[in-house]
Amino acid sequence: MxxxxxxxxxxxxxxxxxxxxxxxxxxxxxxxxxxxxxxxxxxxxxxxxxxxxxxxxxxxxxxxxxxxxxxxxxxxxxxxxxxxxxxxxxxxxxxxxxxxxxxxxxxxxxxxxxxxxxxxxxxLKRIGINTSARNAFRGMVESVQKGAVNAEVVLRLASGEALYAMVTQESVRSLDLVPGKAVYALINASWIILTLMDEKIKTSARNRLCGVVNHIEQGSVNTEVLLDLGNGVTLAAIITNESHKVLGLAVGGRACALIKASHIIIGVD
CATH class of the missing domain: 1.10.10.10 (Winged helix-like DNA-binding domain superfamily/Winged helix DNA-binding domain)
Structure with missing residues (x-):
């Protein structure tokens, strides 16, 4: 027995x-x-x-x-x-x-x-994922645009926002990235640049996610800012205290997160 x-x-x-x-x-x-x-x-x-x-x-x-x-x-x-x-x-x-x-x-x-x-x-399996990245999102592959070396993968988050990621062709093959596939998008909080909602600037960052500031926690050197993107999706960004002061961010205000496509890591089950 x-x-x-x-x-x-x-x-x-x-x-x-x-x-x-x-x-x-x-x-x-x-x-x-x-x-x-x-x-x-x-x-x-x-x-x-x-x-x-x-x-x-x-x-x-x-x-x-x-x-x-x-x-x-x-x-x-x-x-x-x-x-x-x-x-x-x-x-x-x-x-x-x-x-x-x-x-x-x-x-x-x-x-x-x-x-x-x-x-x-x-x-239960999804919420049990462990990663060192501050931001981990569940999304669906919407499209894959292949280039000579890299490919642009468009993900759709639960908030409705589109997220653009740049990965290698080898990653597309090994992860089997095709439209309709459920994936994870991992983003380090320190890779995110914050701007004010009404700030009209042009950047090379492929992603611009905007939301409402719902939490600010200031440390001795850096400040963590949480943006509510809607539908229960929250994005965390780490900026310097000086940047926090210059931007004048406050809970309830609106802000946007700029993220380079190459700074988004895609994971699959």
Whole structure:
């Protein structure tokens, strides 16, 4: 009998764990219990689940302490080597874990058939993305204009704004950038130039995104300005305190962000 540490449904997963009066036993420890019932050895079980011998012993001690009753009886050393076996309570727990894992699998199999829940799982996946870029947007490729070396990719954000990115032809091929494909646009906040809404200047920046200033946080050297682009889309820009002073930015006012197409990084799932 095996107890899978994780049950997967598309891009959503959850770990099986147990609580004993507030003390949590992780999926790894539960897997160790199952391995001990199979191997009858702490050392063998540790190797089976990818733990160190010392870590496995500590896990066994922890489980016995948290449970309040002995789950594993173990003997170290000896001519035949160490030996371990589950107590009656421990074996009963492992048997129940098998039933729990089966019920969990049935539960997620049912969820997998629900289309609307599947969409929610995709949303959870999106908000879990980790990146060092201050700005990460979800967009749809609208068009791809190929050149000799580079290509201009036009993305449409949830705010309705168009975002122009310049990438290499190799990136277009490797990322499979085609109209209708969902992608991520990553923009470093320090790459953004802010201007006033009514300031009429011509620049080489391909992107000009305008919105309402909804937050300003000034530090010792730089100031972070958040622009509300609409439909829940917010753009963060980092400018110097001197620039903040010269522009006279204030919450509620309007401003525009200038971004070079080459400063936009495109990512895909």
């Amino acid at each position: 095996t107890v899978p540490p994780k049950i997967h449904v598309g891009n959503f997963s959850t770990s099986l764990s147990l609580d004993f009066d507030g003390g949590k036993v992780s999926a790894r420890r539960l897997e160790l219990l199952v391995a001990i019932s199979r191997e009858n050895s702490i050392n063998g079980a540790a190797k089976a689940v990818g733990m160190t011998y010392k870590g496995a012993w500590e896990a066994v001690e922890g489980m016995n302490n948290l449970a309040g009753v002995s789950l594993v009886t173990a003997w170290q050393g000896g001519r035949g080597g160490g030996r371990a076996e589950l107590t009656e309570v421990g074996q009963r727990l492992v048997d129940e874990l098998g039933r729990i894992a089966a019920l969990q699998a049935q539960f997620f199999a049912a969820l997998d058939k629900e289309v609307t829940l599947g969409n929610s799982f995709q949303l």
